[in-house]
Amino acid sequence: MNKKKRYLKEIFVKLFGFFGPQHWWPADGPFEVAIGAILTQNTNWQNVEKAISNLKNQGILNAEAIHSTPLQTLARFIKPAGYYNVKARRLKAFVQFLIEEFRGKIEEMASEDIPSLRKKLLQVYGIGPETADSILLYALNKPVFVVDAYTKRILSRHGLINKKASYEEIQSLFHQAMEPDPFIYNEYHALIVKLGKTFCRPRPLCRECPLRIAR
DNA sequence: TGCCAGGCCGGGT
DNA sequence: ACCCGGCATGGC
Numbered sequence: 001m002n003k004k005k006r007y008l009k010e011i012f013v014k015l016f017g018f019f020g021p022q023h024w025w026p027a028d029g030p031f032e033v034a035i036g037a038i039l040t041q042n043t044n045w046q047n048v049e050k051a052i053s054n055l056k057n058q059g060i061l062n063a064e065a066i067h068s069t070p071l072q073t074l075a076r077f078i079k080p081a082g083y084y085n086v087k088a089r090r091l092k093a094f095v096q097f098l099i100e101e102f103r104g105k106i107e108e109m110a111s112e113d114i115p116s117l118r119k120k121l122l123q124v125y126g127i128g129p130e131t132a133d134s135i136l137l138y139a140l141n142k143p144v145f146v147v148d149a150y151t152k153r154i155l156s157r158h159g160l161i162n163k164k165a166s167y168e169e170i171q172s173l174f175h176q177a178m179e180p181d182p183f184i185y186n187e188y189h190a191l192i193v194k195l196g197k198t199f200c201r202p203r204p205l206c207r208e209c210p211l212r213i214a215r
Numbered sequence: 216t217g218c219c220a221g222g223c224c225g226g227g228t
Numbered sequence: 229a230c231c232c233g234g235c236a237t238g239g240c
Contacts, residue, residue: 024221041222047238048221082237086223128223148221164230193221202219 004160008177011158011211012184015191018210022190027052030106030139032061037134038090038126039081050080063095063104090126097124110140118144129167137189143180146189147171150196157200158213 026045027033032052039048054077055061060069069077075088095104101120102108109117114136121132129147136142147170155161161170178184199209206213 037221040220042220043222043236044220044238046220047236050238080237082220083222083235084237086235090223126223130222134221146221150221189221196221 004173005177007158007160008174012178012188012191014210015195016187019191019194021187022194024186024190025134025138027138031063033139034094034106034135035061035066035091037131037138038094039078039087041083041087041131043082047080047082051078054078054080063098063106066091066095067099086126093125094127097121106139110142114142114144129171133171137182137185141182143182143185145171145174145178145185147174148189148193150192150200151189154192154196154200154211157204158211 025033025036027036035055036048036052039051052061055066058077060066060074060077066074071088071092074091075084078084078087078091081087097120098104098106098109112120118132118136121127121135122129127135133144133146136144137146147167151170152161152163152165155165155170155173156163160173174185174188178188195209195211199205
């Protein structure tokens with residue numbers, strides 16, 4: 001549908017014009033991006049920053065250290081991020097995968113082709129589609145669009161999808177509408193999050209929204 | 216004070 | 229193939 005493509009392009013232009021560049025991901029290097037991607041699952045980024053700060057202060061923000069830190073101890077350090085027991089297990093599962101497949105070096109993931117790498121990531125405990133795509137885009141700079149709850153909400157409110165649309169379905173809309181440019185995908189997702197937090201919350205502020213849908 | 220936040224897993228239908 | 233309960237902290 002050509003109309004949807006133009007609509008999606010238009011949304012990007014409006015958001016970028018209104019909010020400006022977002023300069024995501026707010027992290028120091030690709031490994032920290034991946035850890036943050038797991039920690040921020042259904043969680044405020046502000047809380048994630050505290051957890052990451054703890055890991056840094058403990059000097060264990062690297063694959064080997066997380067691997068060798070006892071589960072309970074790791075859970076204690078990431079407590080501010082919420083769901084700390086499951087997330088501790090997820091962090092360990094991820095670094096285990098990283099060590100087994102890429103000698104613990106996340107940079108080495110970049111040489112693998114996107115579809116097979118995405119499939120591998122999805123097999124890791126605690127990594128679903130959004131987290132996998134966040135790692136691909138924000139840690140490895142791959143042209144993969146990240147879909148999240150805000151994306152669904154906004155597209156649904158604009159009548160571009162129905163509520164039961166699947167993750168891949170929504171993702172393919174963006175992949176068809178926009179050039180496969182990591183910079184564009186990076187900014188677009190970040191801008192959607194910005195819009196979601198500012199105007200498109202469960203109780204929306206449509207009057208002040210830069211997209212201003214009539215309803 | 217409650218609602219909400221940059222999801223995912225596992226069991227049940 | 230979907231649907232839903234569970235997981236938990238901290239900020240506004």
